[in-house]
Amino acid sequence: MPEITLIEGIRQAMDEELARDERVFIVGEDVGRRGGVFRATQGLYEKYGPERVIDSPLAELSIVGVGIGAALYGMRPICEIQFADFIHPAFNQIVNEAAKMCYRSNGEWTAPMVIRAPYGGGIGGGLYHSQSVEAFFAHVPGLKVVVPSNPYDAKGLLKAAVRDPNPVLYLEPKKGYRLIRGAVPEDEEVLVPIGKARVSREGRDLSLFAYGMMHHYSLQAAQQVAAEGIEVEVVDLRTLNPLDRETVLGSVRKTGKALIVYEDNLTGGYGAEIAALLAEQAFTDLDAPVRRLAGPDVPAVPYSRPLQDWFMPNAEKIAAAIRELDAY
Amino acid sequence: MPEITLIEGIRQAMDEELARDERVFIVGEDVGRRGGVFRATQGLYEKYGPERVIDSPLAELSIVGVGIGAALYGMRPICEIQFADFIHPAFNQIVNEAAKMCYRSNGEWTAPMVIRAPYGGGIGGGLYHSQSVEAFFAHVPGLKVVVPSNPYDAKGLLKAAVRDPNPVLYLEPKKGYRLIRGAVPEDEEVLVPIGKARVSREGRDLSLFAYGMMHHYSLQAAQQVAAEGIEVEVVDLRTLNPLDRETVLGSVRKTGKALIVYEDNLTGGYGAEIAALLAEQAFTDLDAPVRRLAGPDVPAVPYSRPLQDWFMPNAEKIAAAIRELDAY
Amino acid sequence: MVVTGTEAKLKKETLREIYWIMLLARRLDERAWVLHRQGKIAFHISGIGHEAAQVGAAFALRRGHDWVLPYYRDLAMTLALGLTAREFALGLMGKKGEPSSGGRQMPSHWSLRRANVVSHSSPVATQTSHAAGIGLAIKMRGDDAVVLTSVGEGSTSQGEWYEGVNWAAVHRLPVIFFVENNRFAISVPQEHQMAVENAADKAAGLGLPGVTVDGLDPLQVYQAVAAAAARARAGEGPTLVEARVFRMTPHSSDDDDRTYRTREDVEAMKARDPLGSFREFLRSQSVLSAEVVAEMEAQAKQQVEQAVAFAEAAPYPEVSEAAHPVYVEDVHHA
Amino acid sequence: MVVTGTEAKLKKETLREIYWIMLLARRLDERAWVLHRQGKIAFHISGIGHEAAQVGAAFALRRGHDWVLPYYRDLAMTLALGLTAREFALGLMGKKGEPSSGGRQMPSHWSLRRANVVSHSSPVATQTSHAAGIGLAIKMRGDDAVVLTSVGEGSTSQGEWYEGVNWAAVHRLPVIFFVENNRFAISVPQEHQMAVENAADKAAGLGLPGVTVDGLDPLQVYQAVAAAAARARAGEGPTLVEARVFRMTPHSSDDDDRTYRTREDVEAMKARDPLGSFREFLRSQSVLSAEVVAEMEAQAKQQVEQAVAFAEAAPYPEVSEAAHPVYVEDVHHA
Ligand SMILES: Cc1ncc(C[n+]2csc(CCOP(=O)(O)OP(=O)(O)O)c2C)c(N)n1
Ligand SMILES: Cc1ncc(C[n+]2csc(CCOP(=O)(O)OP(=O)(O)O)c2C)c(N)n1
Ligand SMILES: [Mg+2]
């Protein structure tokens, strides 16, 4: 099985879905000739033409709004937001329109579409090219939110998202685009179900919940502490909404301890919901306080190198949190 | 001390601050001659003129953006968003601009301003005139978020917000505008500090955390169950960001049980952060699972009367949750 | 009323039909105000004064084939597209079977799947980019449908509106941007919204044709929208059509317009009521006789009565449905 | 180059100063590309080809008194407003003392409080409504300052831009909306952004004057912005000024423009380099001698060297500052 990068998994998914279903098209800034600023759509313009790989005006709300309209007509748009930091102008369209379409029309109208957005820090992007936006959107009923952490899931979740009859926000851990490699079969269809977390490493001492780049670092940290005899169970959440509550609760039932890692700022971040779930439904299972390791409560990641390092969780910080929680 | 309504507290606060500081002005849709669709600015246009009570174009992002600009120049704008449901077009301005201004300029530029928005359900407003938006914004460092639950706090928090050197989102429980009455002194300045929760009822059996209209119902529920011998400590959070962690933790330390009530949809709602805080920092204090009572995970409040009733938490539902938790 | 010659092209039957929809819309709307005063409904937002513009626009489309994204004032337009009086009344009361949302949305938040009338929300102008997206899909598929979307003049201040129109202009999409200009956004007069004289002037900045017509005359609106639809179907791109209308009532049942406009202004509008003037015009052209007018009135009255009675007797949605459908459980429509 | 007669009004000294800032900006910018190739900085976004427009615009203002909300390409403009070469170099490296953000923002995210240059973010066009708000505050206070805010032509597609301009037009605010039109938004050509020929055509739809000038000529830009500033100061409201420029480099150090434009196109731009043509013009007018040109080059070189050396030696911000100031701890600036 060939090893590919995470972004190549994304590219392959779009390529295959464009080939499979003529209702699928891509719209976004610089997705055409440029192939996307991260090269996620490279080659697709040449292969599928300007009608199916559309360079939009520089205007996010209408990238999403036009996508919604096309979806209402029966198309399957993939809308690219160049950086998650720039999704905010489209907040109204995503939250008030796409997410509420099915419920508000009692199922008469639906908006099957994918909104792709590279997110996360550690790439020298400063306050506006590093944001993690998942907490805003995972709170929105009607929208599904997924985050892959490896090439296989990147490909399989994106293909599943394109086929999903609902609007799906697909957040891409951009730091891992070329850093994270993995085997993906060439000769079979890769599909990863939306709504299922994955235990990526079994362990008995504590449960670690993460997604995206933080899942990558969490596995590294788990490996580090394994040498010290701490067996961490790592759960890759993959789908943030709807959350796979069974897998989360099942893991904590086994280990009795929970560490949640995310790179967004701490307060009100996505990890709060995991912690709340555990506080409500794992009360008798917990042997220690739930622990969250997240970015500090400043407005996104500062640019200057030492400040960025200060902000970002990484394998060392995660390992330290594991040790502390293990020792409780 | 005269009894006034919650909205009258809001109106008085604006009136007094306009009179006190000529840098203060109001901008929003229909705030002028119309006096606001809820009448919060009634009489102010006549008193302060069209230069200080400005009818904006129907365009929320620029209501906030223009407010930010004026604040940068040294003014103290009060921006009115007609319904919280319509704040989403301004999400980019609030989250990326107002909230990040101070940090991103290392304190060189600041955006002292208030954004007022009526929120919440139970008023026959359907999906788009009932939304609770606090979870989105309480997650944003750099922004303060306050919610009054009574006329005194409404007045005092708004006056404090106008004087605060940071951007403050002031969410108004519109269902309580005329329903909630209370005594407010006429002859002294009413100021309520931002960042301080208030124990509005002492109790030893469990702690109930709420804000806005849900705090109002929570007090009613606490009174109901008191007759049955359950002594509920009710905490009115008042400021959602920055959260008064000491008061929250202190109360649970005493009672050992926590019920959190909010009318937003449950998952990822503001109550998740309270639950997470308790899961992390009150582990040894808790004698029962943390319990959240909130709106169901549908996209806001449906219109039709029975559907709305199904959605909304109320005193009865809260009392039932109290009894259940008390019995744990 | 300017007689433009268009009406010559419309069959008498069609002219009568236009009048009939205007009349039915008016009587339903008036009844809604009464129901509100009686405490039988919680909210009403009125289209009185806009009917000519709306029905003229709708009749210029291939109704049921073309796509329409209306806004809350478009009762008459939506009736012209196929909504029934009963369905409207169900919506007013949030009753079961209401076709736009099953009682989830407020009244006058239109949606009628069977007639290609797309669901809209309350935040104004959000449907503008949806219209562009539908136009894009039509173009991609090579279909011959066109799209019409409407807003009030105040809503053209939204970035939402600008971006949607810009998309259609750049891609020459088959979209008609219809602006019902009643000079007020709730209480805010046009001069606080825009520095141009006509909303249609905005078209020049976006690179599409813009035209302003008298929205009290359904035939002028018909002509302008028909021309725009022809352009769109011919692949020549979008058009902005502005219809100058009157909002003869307060903004909604929650509003009181006495603080921001004089009774004289409102009376002056009523004196130019588009329903009355179109009726007189049709009578002058011998399209309507006094008998037919009376008959239509009687029929409208009966439809309104029946609709209201039906809706009052209808059940509310069951609470058991309230939690659904947040997600597409079956993919029937997708 | 069109000789418009404006230059007659500018003192020779001022013309030399304009050239000097253009030159310094160019040499700093070129050096930033080199630093990037050397792996010494992580990112650079270039203003090469925009300098004439930017400096012409800045000089038409009362620098330090008027307010400016620039965008990331405005190195030359910001230098003209008072940024030093050292400060720019500190920003490139995210070093302590960098005045725009203390290293919190990426390079070229300008802010210079002492010169009334307001902090901007990365999401494009968000500063447009801030400019309107500052204009509103100036009007409220009765001050005589004007505001200039800039964006690229692509960014005029944003609802953010539209709403901000609309505000200023409705309220006749003292704002100049400056559009640096290099015909590309990263890779997307102008015809995918707008259906009008000039970004300035958008003014017609918003009810303010719009003018397009040759942005390769600082004097044409000077004249247009000076006229706009005079209008603004006289209470006549905002103006949209579009300067046609070239982006002679890739979008940023992360970009590779070979996929979307030919080398010939880029070479053709370079042949019309505004720095060279303005130098030749000034030489033809005897404003600059060969000696002075050489001297300026030497001085620019020296400033660049010193700035880079200074920044390389400068410390990073301390980690202990990273958590602040999320909120205004002291109200010094407020
Ligand atoms: C985004 C948004 N902001 C505010 C409102 C509240 N609101 C409802 S209708 C309206 C006025 C609309 O005026 P106009 O567009 O002229 O249409 P008209 O009602 O006059 O037909 C306002 C401000 C809204 N629905 N959506
Ligand atoms: C809201 C937003 N969306 C996307 C981007 C990414 N981006 C940065 S610059 C740019 C192109 C800007 O083009 P233009 O406005 O023409 O200015 P130019 O760079 O050509 O000077 C894009 C798409 C952004 N910064 N902000
Ligand atoms: Mg109107």
Ligand SMILES: [Mg+2]
């Ligand atoms: Mg450009």
